[in-house]
Amino acid sequence: MNINQKKLTIICAGMLLSVSTINVYAAESHIALALEHAQTAAKSGDTKTISNHADAAKGHIKVIDEHLKAGVISLNAAIEHAKQGHTDLAKKSSEEAVLHLNAAQ
Template sequence: MIATKMPPSSDNCHIRLGGLFTGLVVTIWAGNAYATESHMALALQHAQTAAKTNDTKVLVNHADAAKSHLNVVDEHLKAGNSSLDAAIEHAKQGHAELAKKSAEAAVEHLQAAQ
């Protein structure tokens, strides 16, 4: 049986790119996790207000507001995930510039999710 193997530099490139994308996501998340006006923070504030009230109208209003912020987060996380998938696929094909553009799009979506 003849075994073929990709050149070591290609294997290392995929590992480095995967680590780069993971590091990028962690950095963005950690750097902005404490933003007071993030969508996640606002969703939590509205949910907490809803949980503490006995007024059903106030509860509905705050629960709806919390869901609105979570929907924004969800859509941007989905788009960010898709952009990272595209970045990985482009990188695997050796399309560095397209991979970089997809990674940049992911950064924008992840920032917007907050």
């Protein structure tokens, strides 16, 4: 591997890690934002405010739910691959599950 290929590999790896970190951070903030909107709705005496904040909270929860469902799918795939003796595929599916579960936090 020449020096340019190494640099390109390092740059690509850094970009992937950055994107993964941003995705996890964004997903982590969904829980906090959902809770914040729900609390605002619960404290409000105005129906429009309640409706708007409850709707916003629900939107954040949908994102979390999608990651949880994808995590279950990946874990099921890991189980099936493991039962068939496909170690590499089982490991890859498990890693995907970890990414989704981290994003759902």
